[in-house]
Amino acid sequence: EADIYQTPRYLVIGTGKKITLECSQTMGHDKMYWYQQDPGMELHLIHYSYGVNSTEKGDLSSESTVSRIRTEHFPLTLESARPSHTSQYLCASSRAGVSGYTFGSGTRLTVV
Amino acid sequence: DAKTTQPPSMDCAEGRAANLPCNHSTISGNEYVYWYRQIHSQGPQYIIHGLKNNETNEMASLIITEDRKSSTLILPHATLRDTAVYYCIVIIADSWGKLQFGAGTQVVVTP
Numbered sequence: 001e002a003d004i005y006q007t008p009r010y011l012v013i014g015t016g017k018k019i020t021l022e023c024s025q026t027m028g029h030d031k032m033y034w035y036q037q038d039p040g041m042e043l044h045l046i047h048y049s050y051g052v053n054s055t056e057k058g059d060l061s062s063e064s065t066v067s068r069i070r071t072e073h074f075p076l077t078l079e080s081a082r083p084s085h086t087s088q089y090l091c092a093s094s095r096a097g098v099s100g101y102t103f104g105s106g107t108r109l110t111v112v
Numbered sequence: 113d114a115k116t117t118q119p120p121s122m123d124c125a126e127g128r129a130a131n132l133p134c135n136h137s138t139i140s141g142n143e144y145v146y147w148y149r150q151i152h153s154q155g156p157q158y159i160i161h162g163l164k165n166n167e168t169n170e171m172a173s174l175i176i177t178e179d180r181k182s183s184t185l186i187l188p189h190a191t192l193r194d195t196a197v198y199y200c201i202v203i204i205a206d207s208w209g210k211l212q213f214g215a216g217t218q219v220v221v222t223p
Contacts, residue, residue, distance in 0.1 A: 043213040
């Protein structure tokens with residue numbers, strides 16, 4: 001049973017549309033993350049949060065934005081989708097301190 | 113955070129032990145060794161972690177050398193479902209650490 005949920009699982013959308021990828025966790029974790037992964041390639045951290053009202057950019061530059069208004073919710077938004085945004089987006093969470101991360105199943109985004 | 117070096121790929125026969133090496137020669141005293149795996153583009157899955165002692169859980173064993181410059185993940189009886197990319201990550205032991213994934217080792221378990 002998943003403790004971190006991502007929706008939608010798959011999304012095909014036209015260029016220029018605004019989209020929000022949802023990520024929610026029920027574990028009360030303080031830390032949450034977004035990773036981006038192209039097929040067969042490495043995972044790259046694009047955003048992270050250490051708690052409510054805390055958001056930071058990751059190591060890979062991304063045109064997406066995130067918000068953290070509630071502990072359990074960490075949505076990612078693309079204001080104007082482009083084909084270059086086609087990728088898989090993975091959300092994760094962890095407790096404070098040294099601990100394992102729990103990943104969601106990912107959202108596979110295709111922009112046409 | 114210290115960088116790690118892993119072989120890009122390895123094969124393993126089903127039912128045999130899979131020994132996955134990882135070099136982390138620049139590891140510092142407060143950095144842990146974590147192992148994750150990713151099965152066919154699913155979200156990565158935590159396997160095990162350790163600081164300096166060997167660790168074992170229901171999934172695997174982790175052997176860390178005495179100088180902590182390398183480690184080995186052992187899958188004792190590999191199954192076809194263990195086919196995945198395995199990531200060795202070294203992360204500082206505080207609350208601000210962020211997992212940085214490298215290329216990992218693609219492990220293929222064959223019948």
